[in-house]
Amino acid sequence: MWMYPGAxxxxxxxxxxxxxxxxxxxxxxxxxxxxxGMPMEGWSLECYDNGKMEFTNIWIDNMxxxxxxxxxxxxxxxNTITYEGTMYDPxxxxxxxxxxLAKKLDDNNSLFEMYMEYQGQKFKSLEIKYSR
Structure with a gap:
């Protein structure tokens, strides 16, 4: 996780x-x-909307x-879903x-990346590597 550009x-x-x-x-x-340093639990709910022909993702967590x-x-x-969304900054x-970006690397590995904007500069804020 990166808190701001260059961090x-x-x-x-x-x-x-x-x-x-x-x-x-x-x-x-x-x-x-x-x-x-704090325990985090987050839930993601994802679907493909057949009517709109697009994916929808909702994220909630205990933070x-x-x-x-x-x-x-x-x-x-x-093999990538590119999402655009918003979240409220308190x-x-x-x-x-x-x-x-949610990218399927192979049958056992995937990659999730998030990009945000800070003072007008877009930067990678999160990268998660999933494997089973």
């Missing part, structure tokens, strides 16, 4: 469990680990009370845009 990353390890729910229509993922909601498209050429008191 040194902080590292941590955690676990994630994923399951298809509601007749296989939604992917529920529960992530657990430590963030800045705050807001939701990060994003919508994305699948790029078959690089310090700045405004919605903050973000971009995230």
């Amino acid at each position: 040194e990353p902080t590292y941590s390890e955690g676990t994630a469990t994923a399951e298809m729910i509601l007749g296989g229509r939604y992917l529920k993922m529960v992530n657990k680990g430590m963030v800045m 705050g009370t807001g939701m990060a909601i994003s919508k994305g498209k699948w790029n078959e050429a690089d 310090i700045e008191k405004k919605e903050m845009p973000f971009t995230s």
